[in-house]
Amino acid sequence: HRDAAHRLDPLGDPALLRRAARVLGVGTTASGGADELLDIGDRVRFRHPPVRAAVYGAAVPGERRRVHRALAEATDAGTDPDRRAWHRAQGADHPDEGIAAELEGSAARAQERGGLAAAAAFLERAVGLTPDARRRADRAVGAARAHHLAGASEAALALLAVAEAGPPDEPRRARTESLRAGIAVAAHRGASAPATLLGAAERLAPIDADLSRDTYLQALFTAVGALPDWEGVTQVAAATRAAPPASGEPGEPRAADLVLDALSRLYTQDAPTAAPALRRAVAAGIGEDGAQAERLRWQWPVNLFAMALWDDAAARDLARDHLRLIRASGALALLPPALGTSTMLLLFEGDLAGAERLNEEARSYAAGADVWTASATMTQGGNLGLAAWRGDEEETERLAEAVAKDAAGRGEWRMVELGHWVRSVLYNGLGQYERALDAVLRAGADHRAPGVRGVLWAPLELVEAAVRTGRRDLASRTLERLSASTRAGGADWGLGLEARCRALLSEGEEADRLYRAAIERLGRTRMRVDLARAHLLYGEWLRRERRRTEAREHLRTALGLFTGFGMTAFADRAARELQATGETARKRNAGTAEELTPQEARIAGLARDGLTNKEIAARLYVSPRTVEYHLRRVFAKLGITSRHQLGERL
Template identity: 35%
Template sequence: MHRRALLGRETERRALAALVEQGAAGSGGATVIIGAPGIGKSALVAEAADMAARGGTHVITAVGVQSEENLPCAGLHQLVHQLRDGIDDLPERQRTALLAAVGLVDEAVPDLYLVGLAALTLLTDAAAKSPLLVVVEDAHWMDHASLDVLGFVARRIESDPLVLVAVTRRLDDRLGSAGLPVLHLGPLTDEVAGEVLDAVAPDLGQQVRRRLLEESAGNPLALTELPAALRSVGGAYALNPGPLPLTARLERTFTARVSRLPADTRALLLLSALNGDGTMDECLAAASRMLGTAVDVAAFEAAIDGGLVEAQGMAFRHPLVRSAIYHAATAAERQAAHTALAAALQGQPDRQAWHRAAATAGPDERVARDLDSTAGRALRRGGVAAALAALRRATELTRDPSARADRLLRAAELALESGQGDVAAHLVAQARSLDLSVRDQGRAAWVSIALAEGTRGEGAATAELAELAVEITAGGEPTLGLRMLWGAVLQCFWGEPGPAARERVAAAADRMPVDADNADLVALRAYSAPVERGGGVMESLAGQLERSSENAEGDQLLGGAAVTAGAPALAGRLTARSLDALRAQGRLSMLARALCVQAGSAARLGDVRAGSLAAEEAASLARETGQPLVHAMVNAIRAQLAAVSGDPAAEAWAAEAEREALPSGGRPVLAILQMARGQAALCQGRYGDAFGHLHRVFDPADPSFHPWLRFYAVAELVEAAVRGESAEVARDVVRELSPLGETTSSPALLCGLRLGRALLSPQDAAEPLYRAALDAVPTDWPFERARARLALGEWLRRHRRPAESRVALQAAREIFDALGASAWADRARQELRAAGASSPRQDPAAADRLTSTELHVAQLAAQGLTNREIGERLYVSPRTVSTHLQRMFPKLGVASRGELAAVLGGTMTYPGGAV
């Protein structure tokens, strides 16, 4: 039958065979096969699996089952079971996470991405012993957690003898939308369809043959099953004259066979269809309970004879058989089957809970509590989607309004976490139709604010949420209160609720009844009022750096707050403390945000190489973890880095960030990309353009306005204005911001104001202002120091003091070169030439020949980490690390990893700290 089904599939067979051969040769990959039911997907994969097995490749298979969609990691469990001998060899943290995810140990899963790394390690370790082919059948029915893990693995298959093939009906499943290659299977041509039909039913009359070809529409399963259905009813023409959807037509062919089976066989088939990956003993026990008489395995024989199940085990010959059996049963029969299965599944509370829920028509608090407990266990295993499904069904079974509101809001929070905004909004609306407590009103308000991605919203609502957060915290729920206050504060950062709302939010942060040294509270105050709270904000942030920290999430938040407060070097150091812990814990969503802060800090510090390294990884993780606004922010930072380095790609990055951010109105993104455009134009001598871009960040009526991030652009705005024709506008900006400079110790604002005043001052009074601006630059901000030296050198040269100017300009050029800030280095070179000194371009550093990923691998290898340790840090396989090293050695002119440290020299750190 395989041979018949594969007629007309030569192109697809060659593509899949090439992938399998590629994996066996040590360079793996993944693909998704998509097609309608019965189109030949499974037959195609079966042939490839047979070929792989004959060539010495180990083949393992997992099958998605509709009734197990809401059991977290059920599909992953199938794969892990087949590779269980390798589990003990996993690093301890990965082993525990993987075992917890599949329910083999009672531990909470710290993050599903750590489970993904464990699965990747398990699979690549197995592939190192023998090439491995992983087949995922019916991926459209697999639980979300398993698909997330498999998608994570598939994106990282590069240099291992490992191939993953997923078979699905829909393009929009987790694997099909993960950027993997897709192989579409369409209907057979008329000619090939005729060949298949003639092979399975050579004696058909011409009229029946024509009708079957018409009805089958090129579907191989239909071509083989419809003739069998005709024969099963004595050769009568059993098709309705009108056309039917293909799936319904095929289901009817199987249903016709089921209807003539004995009662015990029909019961067993229905129970098997509902029991997913359950055992035969479970189905037999449930059938005996359901029919009130003993049922044994002999009842399956009629189903085997009818071609509905395989002779070995209880596997259905095709997924449509399962579907047909389900739809052929009445609602009462399905309820009875679910009830019988729930009774048979002792010791399996999650499966029991879902079967009881399926058997229950009206409110039932006992079943609702069981599903609530199932949701809790799913969350411990990393199954957010499964927990959401359990809570949603529990709300339907809950009569008590208070318990129903609590479950609706917990479900809304999970929907928000998993990126299902429409579902979250619907659940919140349902909750608000009930009489909510003050606590639940706050929870509903927080979800609503978060749904707006912190970018849009009415100012009064933002302020009221902050004030409600204080009330709830005072009532004994600090965790909920802080989370609600974060929602209000981020509305102020990403959006523009207005000065009055900002002040109310800041006042609420001041009143929060939480320990003053709490990292969340310190970050909240810095975000909500980085200037108005003046030196206290900077003092608190610096104090957090001096405290030992085991709170990676807190350090990431503090880093972002330090950027907002105008202290990029401090931000880099705070965030750097979080990176290793976030990697080890597998918290890739937060790692993306931390790396975004690192990249942004580096861009503002002018450290192009470190910033590019962090930005590339942040962008990849932001895409993978579904954080579009973070991805937009990273692209804006890439534009900034490109502007600093003179890369013409600056505008492309800025345009991409603008496209991503405009729909949600993400003001920080828009502000940063306008600053990038302004800096690029300034370095190119396009002063009018530079002023136009930069002034938008200072105009409250413009979508790019940001009350705090604008501090980073003060000096550039003033220079563009002075060199163009807008000096008076720049004077107004400096005049407006000067009072703020008296209430804050923000390095960004103070440096910008000092250099801005020097640029605006009369020529005969400027020199002391330039020197004061230079002296006031913090020692940990070399780019800003070079920027001030460049401005001083330019002033000295224009006042015919070339010897002094050359000293300042040379120092500036050296710093810009060391940082990779080529656009600024070129400006310094031009001034040096005008001052009578030559300054040839330097050859690129060795590290500049590497991609960001190669550089990251090289840095870690130079520190002495093994390939396996580097793989754990970067969430790739050890063989992928080895491949990167092999590619980079010729670029660097080295023969071994022992030479890397000397060659890389000063590129061994991320901004703010060691990698």
């Protein structure tokens, strides 16, 4: 019994062991060879770890329950109520409402501490111990939600089946449908989820107004990712306008109500009309008010609102806080889109090494819980963005094709559009403007309806590509829609980008003024890549105006920034322009290993150790072409020409 007590309580607290032994009527003096099994010091440990599992496996269920009851009795309810509740639950041999209620309290405390998986375990055990069928079904929904957020979708679905088997109850049925739809979306089987959620929201309206509004919000949020056409998204957004009024006091809406209002306006109204609602929701998102569980439900759309307002500071703060909140809570099911948002912002900031670290994190999670079909495409998207930003044409096209195929198969239509937009960035960097224009048009940049359509940043690429290919009418039309958005936001990022695009369509002193304004505004933001592109465009314009001395200044700045970022295509474009002014871009001196990005350092180290490109690719889950690309950059940075020299330089 003493051995079993230690096996059933992982703390190894000697005092607890002795108290439990007394409850069981077992003496504290070693007997029966226990000294050969246990080492009792500041903690109780098995001398041979495999014996621990053997002792537990040899005990019959009744013995285990008896020891759990003894451990519960020996545990102080005031100082360790959760461990006591768990032992009571494991020691129970029949349903007990008192124990189930204790477990529910333990789950709430665990969730506040960020132990979502522990909370899910407490709630699942509470379901099994609840004698009343109606209450058991209600608790099953809560346990399913906790498992879903923790990344255990199979356990969540099993508990939803328990909930559905309970007595008829319309609010519970609606909550169950809502959660089942959310699980389907996480597993990318959610094309029908928006309609299911709208139906649940309508049924909930006369029963629970707040829950109905939350379900409308989930329906629209789901539609944005799951519906292939934007007209369908607009229809769902319009339907959310029929949501019942919030139940709170007038003038004091919940943060979720502000998010619902803003999200529906974002997809049905023009930017100036929607902007005030977006600002109110962003302000609520930046604040620290609200329970953790509620913030987890609506924080991600608020990140979108900050970007729609072109507020780079708010977007970065929200993205950072969202990741912190998810990690602290253990809500792993929400991690893939949050990592994707932060990765994209780091790319805009020119921090490719940071973006790569987040993408590696997404990849590591992709092999984890059963919900991680979601992060596979997110990781592909991160790889695609990194390849395009680095100027690797072959790898970008390979990944873009894979993303389009996989995302379409999973119903991730926004990811398909994102892939086309990323390609347009690459081809503008390479100076292949026809290909850039073709790609960005496929990203949904040339829409004419109110509200957001396609990738938010696609119009920027369209304006540049259209001007360079003589489609000034298309560029001008796109710019006017972009301007409505940037001016409604009123932030330096958006206004700087608008000035940069407008300068492309201007001449003479007006163009000069706009380029300078773009550089000034973008220089006050985190978005260093956009600043570098403004310097590049201004330098190109100055060269064509035969102002070569001024052109060199801006082209040197652009070249230095792009080289520092590791953006080869744009750096080469700047170098060509600089050469056209009559100045040869200086080659980099032989660098040091400290200049390598984390991925370059890993690949260089493996190549130094004798691995082939194919072997390195298999080790790092990338393509051989990606390895070759990184090795070319390593050789250039280190001033070497062969693998044999890596040992000297690393």
